[in-house]
Amino acid sequence: MEDALQEALGTKVLQPTGHMGGGCISHGQSYDTDHGRVFVKCNSQLEARRMFEGEMASLEAILKTETIKVPKPIKVIDLPECSTVFVMEHLEMRAVNRHSAQLGTQLADLHLYNQRLGEKLKKEGSTVGKGQGQTEVQFVDQFGFHTVTCCGYLPQVNDWHSDWVSFFTRQRIQPQMDMIEKKSGDREARELWAQLQLKIPSLFCDMEIFPALLHGDLWGGNVAEDDSGPIIFDPASFYGHSEYELAIAGMFSGFTSSFYSAYHSKIPRAPGFEKRLKLYQLFHYMNHWNHFGSGYRGSSLNIMRNLVK
DSSP states (O other): OHHHHHHHHTOSOEEEEEEEEEOSSOEEEEEEETTEEEEEEEEOSTTHHHHHHHHHHHHHHHHHHTSSBOOOEEEEEEETTTEEEEEEEOOOOBOSSTTHHHHHHHHHHHHHHHHHHHHHHHHHTOOOOOOTTOOOOOOOOSBBOSSOEEETTEEEOOOOBSOHHHHHIIIIIHHHHHHHHHHHOOHHHHHHHHHHHHHGGGGGTTOOOOOEEEOSOOOGGGEEEETTEEEEOSOOOEEEOGGGHHHHHTTSSOOOHHHHHHHHHHSOOOTTHHHHHHHHHHHHHHHHHHHHOGGGHHHHHHHHHHHTO
């Protein structure tokens, strides 16, 4: 594998550094090359290229906003023996500590970037487009993304949609429900979802939602810091409701009160925030159910029961 990787990167040097990483989906390690140190994620599943290409597109989109630090993506490469790797910049990362508040501030800046761009264009009476050789971020007035991204290894439908509630219902929860139905035919889940679909629009009354570029899978294991500030990685990006980002952040540990205070000083909580947060957590519990099994069934059903009351 390393010989093929060395050839694909066009480097004479490919020396393992001993830095290892990864999770339940992919594994990785760092190498020194002619062009600097890189981190290489490896996955041998059939869907690995699609997953890595979505991650690369997500990193590129976040990088262009210049709001928060991410590893610079380099290349997705198919290697012999059915392995696919994703090569990116190596960053020296440690757990978030000193920069927790800055993480909240910069995440809010990421979420506000598209809205501010739209306001700027409206004020100037102009539009931003990509000319030849240009890489400006374009204003996005719909919900979705230009390519498939994966939350875990499962693909997310990112077809563009003008209405957030419809996007979330049809392209986030419904595909998860379809997978549950196919695997287990869970009758209670199906019945609760039928009731919840009718209730969801009432959670968004009188709300104007601007499409925000999201990390998409922002749990504590996907944030870090270095001496310069916070870092986010392993994204599953799309343009959605900024509140969606905080759902999985609240399900697992890793985010302090200073993070939330800094974030909400820029993006205050809107009325009904707590119920919508539970709705967004439903996606992640169902996604975990489809990844890891019925241990997440109870949490998924409890959220639906509480929301349909």
